[in-house]
Amino acid sequence: MSPDTAPRPRMTRQRREILDALDTRDFRSAQSWHERLRSDGSTVGLATVYRALQALVDSGDVDSVVSESGETLYRRCEAGEEHHHHLRCRVCGKAVEIDVPEFEEFARHIGDAHGYGDIRHTIELTGVCPECAAAGRG
Amino acid sequence: MSPDTAPRPRMTRQRREILDALDTRDFRSAQSWHERLRSDGSTVGLATVYRALQALVDSGDVDSVVSESGETLYRRCEAGEEHHHHLRCRVCGKAVEIDVPEFEEFARHIGDAHGYGDIRHTIELTGVCPECAAAGRG
DNA sequence: CCCACTATTGATAATGATTGTCGAAATCAG
């Protein structure tokens, strides 16, 4: 019942650094982003990176996918909040955004046909990017 | 250099029990299958359940998917080794097999267009099944 | 500019799923 004043987030040095690091276009784990930040001179803590990434996912500024091994990978996307999917390199994480026009409607139909509600879908393509293939990392 | 004789797996009481338990049609975590086995009177160990499920996935007899939370879920499918996808209840795990006709070819095209090789794809639909919705578990 | 009030940080402990270890028990070919 309390007015519940919106708690506006503070702009801290750590959050600036994390946003800056996310400037690239790869899917990486929280730990990987943390390593990169540290190697770039930041002293940000791991827990802070996890918290910031989670917040960014919630606000729609960052996309996350769960890898085959169960790790969560994060990436700042070009499409903003718009719904889209990815073709991601399994080796280096580099991703391009794709869309699957026919599928969005198809998913709803399938759900209806089986009486399932609140349908969500996951579509991810993975492969080995040209660079990784050339480097024999495939 | 050694002939490397194919080591055929032994049929143990535990493996029989696990295969029997998997007779149902839900996606469940290894821990969940283990609980069910124990509550049905089995004394099988958790590690054994993990090992058996992994082996069954490798042999193509069981499907696995990684849930949103990163848990791996297992299910014996009707389609055998054939490639297919699922519509799964996020609450109880019940799943139906679906196919996504045009997508298989589409995936390859997208991969080629971006120079990515060894393309794999994941398509999973999740929702709340009629039973779970009726029970207010949605 | 200084203070007080909190949100945030970060080192570390805790959690939870999964995998590794290793002596004991069980399978199965001979």
Place this chain on the structure above:
DNA sequence: CTGATTTCGACAATCATTATCAATAGTGGG
């Protein structure tokens, strides 16, 4: 039946992620 090997299972170890909590640092007012 018997011995060589596989498999079991209790438990420790690992790995990603989350919770703790005292210390630190934005922010808004004076």
